Amino acid sequence: MPTYEFLNNETGEVEEHFMSYTKLDEFKQNNPHLKQQIGSPNIVGRVTITNKTDAGFNEVLSRIGEANPASKLADTHGNKSIKRIKAEQVVRKHIDKQNKNK
Numbered sequence: 001m002p003t004y005e006f007l008n009n010e011t012g013e014v015e016e017h018f019m020s021y022t023k024l025d026e027f028k029q030n031n032p033h034l035k036q037q038i039g040s041p042n043i044v045g046r047v048t049i050t051n052k053t054d055a056g057f058n059e060v061l062s063r064i065g066e067a068n069p070a071s072k073l074a075d076t077h078g079n080k081s082i083k084r085i086k087a088e089q090v091v092r093k094h095i096d097k098q099n100k101n102k
Helices: 021-030 055-067 072-077 082-101
Strands: 003-008 014-018 034-037
Touching (some): 055 072
16 A cells, blocks of 8 residues: 655645555545645565675684584585595595494
């Protein structure tokens, strides 16, 4: 529903009233002391929401990932070196071997 502006002839103030277009004519008849003001419409453009996080928050996530290398956050945001990645692969390989022998 739109907002309409009316000039009050008695006080000289501009008032805003929120109503549907179908009730506008009835409102004008019931309030002859108000004169409708023509103003620019409030147009809302297309609103989009993106799932991007800003650089500051990404930095905080990477610090948390570095402090907790075994977490899932470290997999997505941690700065792991090649040496660290290879070491983790070897550890996982040996853990899998030990679990198969049980």
